[in-house]
């Protein structure tokens with residue numbers, strides 16, 4: 001397994017996509033800072049030097065493209081387990097945010113390169129706020145860093161623990177079709193199962209109760225009218 005360590009880059013995810021076809025699966029790209037860090041839904045991800053872990057993992061699983069979203073859950077479960085191993089109480093806001101004390105400390109952005117029914121590679125981008133103190137006004141109420149929440153951890157330890165946990169869950173899923181270990185962690189550390197959340201769909205916001213995460217990694221919710229729905233992606237908000 002190869003680690004590429006950069007001082008600066010636009011986005012580790014974009015860099016990963018540039019080299020994705022040339023490197024072997026398991027290549028990890030880490031940058032001290034990103035000048036064009038990307039979040040989901042076209043958002044900007046602030047990635048100042050030394051403030052956090054900005055990394056992208058390139059993997060080359062032999063799976064059909066529709067199975068790739070599950071890898072986001074594998075990554076999220078690995079982050080939460082890694083943090084738990086280091087004494088941090090974190091939880092997963094399905095499908096790709098990691099929460100500490102009700103605020104987001106980590107986001108995951110998975111990108112896929114596929115042709116026809118074949119995956120070329122998957123880029124799993126992970127941003128973990130470690131030392132960030134000042135967040136922009138728009139996200140001040142919702143974002144935090146490990147340091148702000150009272151945790152002083154080394155970035156190397158977190159990356160190492162993440163790699164150990166990811167390798168276990170990833171191999172289990174790809175080689176043995178074992179989804180259960182990932183799903184169990186996603187349920188155990190869920191920030192939303194059993195709670196009310198807002199689901200944003202077609203620009204509409206609806207209050208629902210989260211029931212479970214099913215075998216496919218989809219969220220099962222109960223609507224106000226009692227109807228049970230399966231949600232594949234989309235935005236889930238814990239705030240009003």
Ligand code: BTN
Pocket residue numbers: 010011012013014034036037038039040041043045047053054055056096097106107108109125126127128
């Ligand atoms: C989100 O919560 O919206 C996802 C954030 C993902 C941020 C990481 S930082 C490393 C990698 N490179 C990027 O440009 N984005 C991801």
